[in-house]
Structures are given as C-alpha cells and as structure tokens.
Amino acid sequence: xxxxxxxxxxxxxxxxxxxxxxxxxxxxxxxxxxxxxxxxxxxxxxxxxxxxxxxxxxxxxxxxxxxxxxxxxxxxxxxxxxxxxxxxxxxxxxxxxxxxxxxxxxxxxxxxxxxxxxxxxxxxxxxxxxxxxxxxxxxxxxxxxxxxxxxxxxxxxxxxxxxxxxxxxxxxxxxxxxxxxxxxxxxxxxxxxxxxxxxxxxxxxxxxxxxxxxxxxxxxxxxxxxxxxxxxxxxxxxxxxxxxxxxxxxxxxxxxxxxxxxxxxxxxxxxxxxxxxxxxxxxxxxxxxxxxxxxxxxxxxxxxxxxxxxxxxxxxxxxxxxxxxxxxxxxxxxxxxxxxxxxxxxxxxxxxxxxxxxxxxxxxxxxxxxxxxxxxxxxxxxxxxxxxxxxxxxxxxxxxxxxxxxxxxxxxxxxxxxxxxxxxxxxxxx
Amino acid sequence: xxxxxxxxxxxxxxxxxxxxxxxxxxxxxxxxxxxxxxxxxxxxxxxxxxxxxxxxxxxxxxxxxxxxxxxxxxxxxxxxxxxxxxxxxxxxxxxxxxxxxxxxxxxxxxxxxxxxxxxxxxxxxxxxxxxxxxxxxxxxxxxxxxxxxxxxxxxxxxxxxxxxxxxxxx
Numbered sequence: 001x002x003x004x005x006x007x008x009x010x011x012x013x014x015x016x017x018x019x020x021x022x023x024x025x026x027x028x029x030x031x032x033x034x035x036x037x038x039x040x041x042x043x044x045x046x047x048x049x050x051x052x053x054x055x056x057x058x059x060x061x062x063x064x065x066x067x068x069x070x071x072x073x074x075x076x077x078x079x080x081x082x083x084x085x086x087x088x089x090x091x092x093x094x095x096x097x098x099x100x101x102x103x104x105x106x107x108x109x110x111x112x113x114x115x116x117x118x119x120x121x122x123x124x125x126x127x128x129x130x131x132x133x134x135x136x137x138x139x140x141x142x143x144x145x146x147x148x149x150x151x152x153x154x155x156x157x158x159x160x161x162x163x164x165x166x167x168x169x170x171x172x173x174x175x176x177x178x179x180x181x182x183x184x185x186x187x188x189x190x191x192x193x194x195x196x197x198x199x200x201x202x203x204x205x206x207x208x209x210x211x212x213x214x215x216x217x218x219x220x221x222x223x224x225x226x227x228x229x230x231x232x233x234x235x236x237x238x239x240x241x242x243x244x245x246x247x248x249x250x251x252x253x254x255x256x257x258x259x260x261x262x263x264x265x266x267x268x269x270x271x272x273x274x275x276x277x278x279x280x281x282x283x284x285x286x287x288x289x290x291x292x293x294x295x296x297x298x299x300x301x302x303x304x305x306x307x308x309x310x311x312x313x314x315x316x317x318x319x320x321x322x323x324x325x326x327x328x329x330x331x332x333x334x335x336x337x338x339x340x341x342x343x344x345x346x347x348x349x350x351x352x353x354x355x356x357x358x359x360x361x362x363x364x365x366x367x368x369x370x371x372x373x374x375x376x377x378x379x380x381x382x383x384x385x386x387x388x389x390x391x392x393x394x395x396x397x398x399x400x401x402x403x404x405x406x407x408x409x410x411x412x413x414x415x416x417x418x419x420x421x422x423x424x425x426x427x428x429x430x
Numbered sequence: 431x432x433x434x435x436x437x438x439x440x441x442x443x444x445x446x447x448x449x450x451x452x453x454x455x456x457x458x459x460x461x462x463x464x465x466x467x468x469x470x471x472x473x474x475x476x477x478x479x480x481x482x483x484x485x486x487x488x489x490x491x492x493x494x495x496x497x498x499x500x501x502x503x504x505x506x507x508x509x510x511x512x513x514x515x516x517x518x519x520x521x522x523x524x525x526x527x528x529x530x531x532x533x534x535x536x537x538x539x540x541x542x543x544x545x546x547x548x549x550x551x552x553x554x555x556x557x558x559x560x561x562x563x564x565x566x567x568x569x570x571x572x573x574x575x576x577x578x579x580x581x582x583x584x585x586x587x588x589x590x591x592x593x594x595x596x597x598x599x600x
Binding site for chain 1 (some may be wrong): 503
C-alpha cells in the first residue's frame, strides 16, 4: 500500500478515537514511514525540527506574548468604552459595541480565541445584564471573533506565508483589513435585524463630546499598535518577526507606563501562558511538517495539482469547489493543520488558474477559520460556550443567522478579488 | 498534589518563562542595536531559533497536563461510558508509544549529530536536538501524573492561568 494512503487512513482513525491532533499527525507519519517507505525513522525527527527551526515562525510566539501583555491590563475596558460611545445608546447598541470592541481588539491579538475569551467574555456579561439573551450575546461573540485572524496581526497568516512563498506576511496582513471590516459590518446587520425583532434597548445617552475626546484619547495607544506593525513593515524598518518583538515591548510599555495596569509580578504568568500556547501551536507545525513530507515524497501534491489542471476547471468552478471542500474539511480540522497540509497542494493550482495568491490566501484563511464556529467541532464554539456558560446547543441555535451572513460574505470575498488585493496594491506592499 | 508533582511543575514552568523571556530580549536587543549602532548580534537569530525549539518540546508536557493538545472528542462522547474508557486506554497507550519513540529515537539522533556544529555559535547540534528526548521524558512523566483522571472521565489538571481550550486552535 502506498505511504500516503496509510498516512491518511491512520490519521482519520487516530483523530476519531480522540488522539490529540498533534500526535495523530506524528503517529500516522511514523506508521507511513515504517510500513510504506524505505526511509529511516530519523527523517521524522529531521522534518519535525526543520518545521520549527524557522526565524519567520518566531513571529508566532511574539505576537501571542504581545497580545497577552496588552490584554492583561485595563486595555480591554478602554476599547469597550471607546466602541460604546458611538453606538451604545442606539437600539441593539451593546451588540454593536461587542462587534466594535472585538474588531479593535483584533488589531492587537492574532487569534479568534483571544478575542472571544478576552473582550468577548466581558461583553457577554454586559449584554446579559442589559437584558439581551445570553445565548444571543454568546453567538454574536463567537461569530464576530472570526475577525481575529483576518485583521492583522494574524498568527494563521504568518503560517500561511511560510507555506506559500508567493505571499508575504506584510501583504497578507494588509489584505485582511477590508475583509475584516466587511465581516464586522455583516455581523452588525444581523444584530440590527435581531435587535429590531426582539427590541433590545440601547443603554444610556450618547456621552458629551468632552468625554468622547477623553475616551478616544485613551484608546489611541491600543489602536496605534497595528499601524506601527504595518507601517514599520511597509517602511522596511523591520521584518515581520522583528515587528512582533517590537509589539511585545510596545505592549509592555503601554501596560506598565501608559495604562499602568500591568504589574511586574504578573509578567511571569503571562510569559508562562504564552510559552504554553506557543508549544501547543509549534508542536503541530513540526509534526505536520513531517506529515506533509510523506505526501511530497510520493508526489501527491503535484499529482493532485496535475489532475485538477487536467480537468480544465475554470477559475470560477475551482473556487466554488475549493470553498465547498474547505468548509467541509474545516468542520473537522482546525485552521492550523489545515493550512499546513492543504496550502502546498491548493496554492500552486490556484496560481496556475490565474487567481491572485493574496486573494486565494484570504479565501482559504477565512474558510478554515469559519470551521471554528461550524458545529459540531469548533474551537471557538467551545471557548465561547465555556466563558459564557451558555450550553453548546443554545449557542448553535442562535448562531444560524450569523452563519448565513458569513456565507454571504464568503461569496463576496471569493468573487470580488479587489476586496483583498486592492489595499495592498494601493499602499505599495510587496 | 504531592511534593514531587509541585516542584516538577514549578521547575518546568520557570524554565519556559526564562527561555521565552530570553528569546524576546535577544531579538529586541538585536533590532535596537541595529538602529542605534548599525551593528547586529551575529548569533541572535540562531540562538533565538534554538531556544524556540526548546520551548516547544519542554512546553508540550505541561500543555498535555492541562488538556491543551486539541483532540476531537465527539466519538467518545457518543459512546457508552465503558467503551469510551476503553478508547481512552488505547489513546493513552498510543501516546506513551509516541513519547517513547521521541525519547529513544531522539537520543539516537542526538548521538548522530554530536559532531555537527551550528553556523554562528559553533556549538554541537546535540544541544539542540536533545530537546526532543528531554521533552519526551517530560511528556511521559506528565502523562502518568494525570492518566488516571484522563482514563476515568477525560479530566485534565486545571490551571487558573492557562485556559486549555484556548490553545492550538487559532
């Protein structure tokens, strides 16, 4: 039997019985090398190390650390207040505030889960108190947290850029801005509809302009971080990895001397948590690198690519097929291993069909991230259900209109390439 | 928690804290120096990369302890309890097998690589590749410490500072 077939069958088996994703990849690679090839087992170790031993990859731990340092203090509250002053008093106002706060927070964190667990959980409590259904608040949070990896910085984009050489991290980061805003707008539309139907009331009055200026002023350091990262990369001051470490120290300065909520004694905990998050991500990167190696020695990516090109798909059919495939794939597989295994296969085909690599990257990332809120398996569903104490079933029921909105936006992003490619071109990102 | 477990976890945790802090400081110093003196530290990138390898393998065991290695549990949840426990026993053995492989082959790999040296710092690659067997040993110890709760009810150790559901899926 060929090594690739052994690899895929054993992975499915291991995943199904509940072996953690990282070690399912490792064990099936082990099985495939022993049963299907003549290579020595050392190759698994070699490929695992070479997957982790990468300077560009180091942006991952640093962006995690920067977000942890930033969100440790009162920054989350500052962003909530900043978003609330514009929309809080309107009908459904706290819903818009939730969307706004999560979107702003995405400019600091690179992950959807950080959005849901940080400002998301605070907003759910506030909405619950103000008379919103708790399960609705949780669904809104889970659906909006998708902007986390779309708006820069983004951990999954860093990893994508490592898998597809024709895409740079800086360009991908900028490309995410417009889709991110479109997604946030889409969530606002759903919130508007549902708030009308259930007459969710606004809270308080619009604050006076003096207070608004003061609140906005306080939010500036937080809002500046993504500009600093993108601007610094565009100007050629630093590489993405250096930008991430600059973000770490910027976050430290903000927390310690500007917001003054970060205490030195909290720093070891923050470092430890970031190190654990890093380990859990990088072990998957390393082992899926070995996994993908087995596929390459048998030429599976090339063969699949040749087969797809031989079908004479138009770019249109290809994109439809990719969307359907990724949505189904994403239900079971998290974005990270998804990008590691699928991008080397799909990206070359897309390029041959004349699809802009940045546009294609955005489709893949959005699609796989959506997998985190499609039941029954989804990291974002579990986290939101956890922090809000809303049972998974109630959360999923309230999620339906949001999933429809995401479906519409996915079609927009798929068939209007300019949404992803216009901004990086105008701003001159390479 | 007995004394051994407490000390073991605390040491594991502090090593990670120091390694990650060192990574950040080395790279930040390098960027800063380049702008202030237009000189950079030759070994900065290489050392930070190798520290990251150590963070990965030394952290994997603690992540396991807190249930942070993401798994798909739907099948176990759908089955009667007895069969679920049986499945978890298989998972436990498979993981032990893989950790054992990491230790044994990791050790052989270290021996093979001991005479190769790294580009900038000229140290033996053995010091870098040792992360895998050492991490494998930690994984095995952590696994035995929580295995009973895992088998009976898929329970992991809890930690107020680390939300296990928030890891590995981004």
